[in-house]
Amino acid sequence: MSNASSTADDILACARSLIIAGGYNGFSYADIADVVGIRKPSIHHHFASKVDLVRTLVARYREEAQAGLAALERNVADPAEQLKSYIAYWEACIKDATAPFCVCALLASELPILPEEVALEVRAHFRSVSSWLASVMERGRRQGRLHLSGTARTEAEGFLATVHGAMLSARAYGDPKIFGTITRPLLDRLSTRH
Amino acid sequence: MSNASSTADDILACARSLIIAGGYNGFSYADIADVVGIRKPSIHHHFASKVDLVRTLVARYREEAQAGLAALERNVADPAEQLKSYIAYWEACIKDATAPFCVCALLASELPILPEEVALEVRAHFRSVSSWLASVMERGRRQGRLHLSGTARTEAEGFLATVHGAMLSARAYGDPKIFGTITRPLLDRLSTRH
DNA sequence: GCCTAGCTACCTTCCAGTAGGTAGGTGGTC
DNA sequence: GACCACCTACCTACTGGAAGGTAGCTAGGC
Numbered sequence: 001m002s003n004a005s006s007t008a009d010d011i012l013a014c015a016r017s018l019i020i021a022g023g024y025n026g027f028s029y030a031d032i033a034d035v036v037g038i039r040k041p042s043i044h045h046h047f048a049s050k051v052d053l054v055r056t057l058v059a060r061y062r063e064e065a066q067a068g069l070a071a072l073e074r075n076v077a078d079p080a081e082q083l084k085s086y087i088a089y090w091e092a093c094i095k096d097a098t099a100p101f102c103v104c105a106l107l108a109s110e111l112p113i114l115p116e117e118v119a120l121e122v123r124a125h126f127r128s129v130s131s132w133l134a135s136v137m138e139r140g141r142r143q144g145r146l147h148l149s150g151t152a153r154t155e156a157e158g159f160l161a162t163v164h165g166a167m168l169s170a171r172a173y174g175d176p177k178i179f180g181t182i183t184r185p186l187l188d189r190l191s192t193r194h
Numbered sequence: 195m196s197n198a199s200s201t202a203d204d205i206l207a208c209a210r211s212l213i214i215a216g217g218y219n220g221f222s223y224a225d226i227a228d229v230v231g232i233r234k235p236s237i238h239h240h241f242a243s244k245v246d247l248v249r250t251l252v253a254r255y256r257e258e259a260q261a262g263l264a265a266l267e268r269n270v271a272d273p274a275e276q277l278k279s280y281i282a283y284w285e286a287c288i289k290d291a292t293a294p295f296c297v298c299a300l301l302a303s304e305l306p307i308l309p310e311e312v313a314l315e316v317r318a319h320f321r322s323v324s325s326w327l328a329s330v331m332e333r334g335r336r337q338g339r340l341h342l343s344g345t346a347r348t349e350a351e352g353f354l355a356t357v358h359g360a361m362l363s364a365r366a367y368g369d370p371k372i373f374g375t376i377t378r379p380l381l382d383r384l385s386t387r388h
Numbered sequence: 389g390c391c392t393a394g395c396t397a398c399c400t401t402c403c404a405g406t407a408g409g410t411a412g413g414t415g416g417t418c
Numbered sequence: 419g420a421c422c423a424c425c426t427a428c429c430t431a432c433t434g435g436a437a438g439g440t441a442g443c444t445a446g447g448c
Contacts, residue, residue, distance in 0.1 A: 025219035109299075112215040113220045149383065157372060165355025166359075168355065169358075
């Protein structure tokens with residue numbers, strides 16, 4: 001194992017950024033081949049089909065996301081600070097434009113035409129992020145660190161939706177700052193010291 | 195004029211629902227031809243190119259949206275009720291599944307790979323809806339009918355983002371009810387009688 | 389006689405995917 | 419250590435089909 005065959009990783013990384021730009025039908029094997037510096041059919045050596053490639057890509061994205069949230073749980077004690085860090089992460093992604101959109105949020109918008117195997121992964125991502133958010137909300141309320149208007153679940157869904165919408169607005173306006181403009185009041189409203 | 199040539203309208207309507215399902219690259223002329231009951235090249239008689247078709251489609255969508263908002267201004271006096279009606283409109287769209295997503299919100303997610311002519315229309319839609327929302331927020335505050343935490347502009351952007359995110363969540367969970375679950379607290383928070 | 393709204397037939401380009409080959413490396417066995 | 423079997427990671431050449439689009443025809447209406 002170790003840092004073995006980086007080509008497969010390069011293909012995944014390239015496909016990820018192409019999906020972030022234009023979704024499942026927004027890129028081709030030829031696009032990847034050009035960037036990675038490999039011939040088109042060689043991609044099939046690493047991933048049997050496009051569905052296989054994207055399913056793997058989303059599965060890995062989900063692993064990274066889970067790992068990121070787990071790290072947040074370990075390193076940040078306060079629920080309010082956890083939400084702030086989550087927002088700050090995306091704010092940084094959008095600002096430096098490396099990955100200015102959640103892969104699963106983008107794919108979710110195309111769900112009706114997505115291959116079922118990919119769709120399953122995308123739906124699972126929404127469930128796991130929203131249930132993490134709900135657990136943060138619940139803990140924040142118990143500890144008196146977050147002020148919830150409704151149930152933890154409702155607050156979590158509203159939070160996630162606003163973050164996704166803020167990504168979309170940042171893209172639509174071509175202005176990274178709008179993400180912060182939208183999410184800051186969201187955090188303010190939840191934090192107890194208002 | 196009058197109810198002339200419905201074929202062009204049929205093509206636009208069909209393309210619209212296909213775009214709502216999977217975005218700009220999620221449909222082809224062949225798909226439209228199948229549904230409309232026409233041969234593929236006949237579409238070119240009505241729309242010179244795919245870009246032309248989609249640009250026309252989005253322009254018409256924008257006109258309808260503007261007309262809808264104007265009707266809301268005419269028929270509903272109270273700003274809080276205007277927001278409620280706006281939400282109710284989308285809730286109905288999502289529930290009966292005829293057009294469960296905003297055309298421009300979906301296209302906005304693919305902005306980086308959209309033809310420039312289409313991208314311009316999409317960006318314009320965001321600006322006009324958000325400026326309408328801002329004017330409703332401002333009026334609501336002046337009339338003491340809406341309780342804003344920040345500026346009218348900020349509230350409008352947050353409102354729009356949450357609505358878009360709620361559409362996405364409804365799609366991701368395959369559950370129309372989640373749209374209401376997310377947007378109801380949004381309205382409650384803004385309405386003065388909380 | 390011209391316009392409208394279709395049609396068939398065709399073009400080029402691109403798409404994901406396949407077939408079959410090669411160069412270089414690894415491990416096993418006599 | 420020579421030979422062999424097998425593997426990985428690519429390659430070239432190609433296929434069938436779908437993409438958007440073009441050329442040129444025809445039937446019917448004002």
